Amino acid sequence: MDRDEYLRKCSNMKCQRVQVEGSYVPSLQDDEMEVEHLFEEPRNDYVSLDGSLASYTALNDKDDLQLEVLDDFLDDGFLDDVEIDNFEGTDGFSDARGGYFLDFDFAKVELLGSGANEDSPVENSNSESQSPGVSGSSTVGGISESTKVLPNSTQSKCKIESLDETGPHDTNGIIRNNPSQPSNVDCMYNISLDIQHLHELNNGYPLAGGILSCKKENVTVENCQSAPPREKRFRKPTQRYIEESSTLKSKEKVRTTGAKKKRRSVSCSELHTRTKRLENIPIEKFSDNIPIEKFSDSDSDVTLSELQHCMKYPKKEKLDYDYESFSSEESSDEELTPKRCRTKDRRKNQRMWTTSEVTKLMDGISEYGVGRWTDIQRFLFSAAGYRTPTDIRDKWRNLLRACSSQRFNKKEEGEQDDENSPRTLPLSVASRVLELSKIHPYPNRRNKKRSFPGIANQSNRSRRNVRRKKCT
DNA sequence: CTTAGGG
DNA sequence: CCCTAAG
Incomplete structure (x- = not known):
């Protein structure tokens, strides 16, 4: 008390x-x-x-x-x-x-x-x-x-x-x-x-x-x-932190030396100004794409992370993961993604998918079909510059997975209300995903579905054997 | 470059 | 989300 x-x-x-x-x-x-x-x-x-x-x-x-x-x-x-x-x-x-x-x-x-x-x-x-x-x-x-x-x-x-x-x-x-x-x-x-x-x-x-x-x-x-440090137990750095820092360094090394991928050159001054700008923005406007530590950390860290991000998006012109994009559309319909989810996750630039985005995605799939992710991105997600075709594909994949698991759950546990947990997608979306998955089956799934276990295995074995024969 | 697949 | 291999 x-x-x-x-x-x-x-x-x-x-x-x-x-x-x-x-x-x-x-x-x-x-x-x-x-x-x-x-x-x-x-x-x-x-x-x-x-x-x-x-x-x-x-x-x-x-x-x-x-x-x-x-x-x-x-x-x-x-x-x-x-x-x-x-x-x-x-x-x-x-x-x-x-x-x-x-x-x-x-x-x-x-x-x-x-x-x-x-x-x-x-x-x-x-x-x-x-x-x-x-x-x-x-x-x-x-x-x-x-x-x-x-x-x-x-x-x-x-x-x-x-x-x-x-x-x-x-x-x-x-x-x-x-x-x-x-x-x-x-x-x-x-x-x-x-x-x-x-x-x-x-x-x-x-x-x-x-x-x-x-x-x-x-x-x-x-x-x-x-004084010789005895043991620092104050705040043990999280696993995540360690991983990130190590990977960051390694990436820096690799990319600077190898330079296989194009790297945007951003001057330090520019970075600083950007960070300054970032600092002026209220934190609420940020999603976890920008980890908060960035602001509280030393300058070097800031520039480092900035650099990293710049390197991650070599194509996109001028950091087009710009701040406006965070505040504008997302804040409107965030109901599906609770703030809890926005806290930093394992991924660095994670943006939660909103229902509107999902519906757009489904529209795109119904229109262009599965697999034409670039088209979908180009025509439907051009506004959302942060969604790459790969992201869209991943999202679709995840949706399918979620639906199947949901169906599985329903079968197993009977009724499981969807609205309760944010992880379960709303019924409307789920049903539509199911429809679309029937109409436009995901390539991977199609193969799995159409291949009956026994036959598939045999065929695979035979193929393997053939390959082996060829190889030997 | 785009997509598929795995992590 | 990220990375990589394959087309």
Whole structure:
């Protein structure tokens, strides 16, 4: 309930640059309340904070550091001075911690909350009232909380004893660092995130998206890279991504070297302008033909994908997979293709076939017959520049397949309503496809149909034998 | 270049 | 959708 909300907040957290000079966080009563609520959280279960707290704790990971910090914290209740200084120091941040983070094993981290309010950070937050500007605010509470988080990263189990020394503490909760958390950059990121999160606690600001900005602001990439990457588990690239990237590279190589197929030469500047144009178009107007990453990615990627696309359509003049084509006709009758289908699929330039297109296709087939795909494309799909004759043929093939499967399903399962799932084509279309398939049988099917199994096999065998004889 | 077929 | 072989 509450904790869920809190976690959600954390996930959506907006990362701003954390300013850690004197005033780390303004203290608000609400914040205190929130912190309290945090501490009052049920101690029972694991809470995944995206490893933010844990990573922050990592700072204190060394035993001495831990003790020191704890002592400081316990003594004067202001961790923020020490902590924040270390934390904020840009150089110290990356340098001192860079290596450390790498070694930090993201594992379970126990958060030792203080059941006793006197010793609890909440108390410290109260001290804030004495020195408002000093950031004794609830942030202290948050930090102290994180301080209490003791990583077992260095195989050392959480030192509850140290905490216990200070006073009676109950383990309020256990924060488990998300094992899928990354090291390196991500750690940094997490830390900043954590700070921000603390910020959040204090200010009670509404959380907004835009975590990414945080990374760039707080972390210097060089430092992160300098440290040997341990394991990047942050976002494991999807299979699709890997495939695409690899194939892309290979294609680039092949085509640039071999250059068997004509390749449209597009200057880099042109590409950039195009991408700029693309960026200005609202995303809704794009189908999955243009993967969204293209826009968020670096320029190189953009140009790369653009290039790839250009190479894919060497014939068509000037990128005639133009944006207008997406918005104009398609948006009108999209009812058949839910947006779910538009999310990127295995194919790069996939456009869902609309019912109108299908009907057009069927008209074309009834008019020109099956196999004259070029004619059909020329006369009926000329407007839709993105449908090649091959596409049309494929669509027809798929339609036939769908119909047969549908018939099959009907036979097997009895009635299966078509309208429910978008995958099943509407009855009208199906019936018409069936008619057309009877009138204009698909060549492949005709052969299969007309060849009776036994005879066909025999004939095939005989042919094979003949061929073999010839060959030998 | 177009089509058929497989992936 | 994409790629390739065959006509």
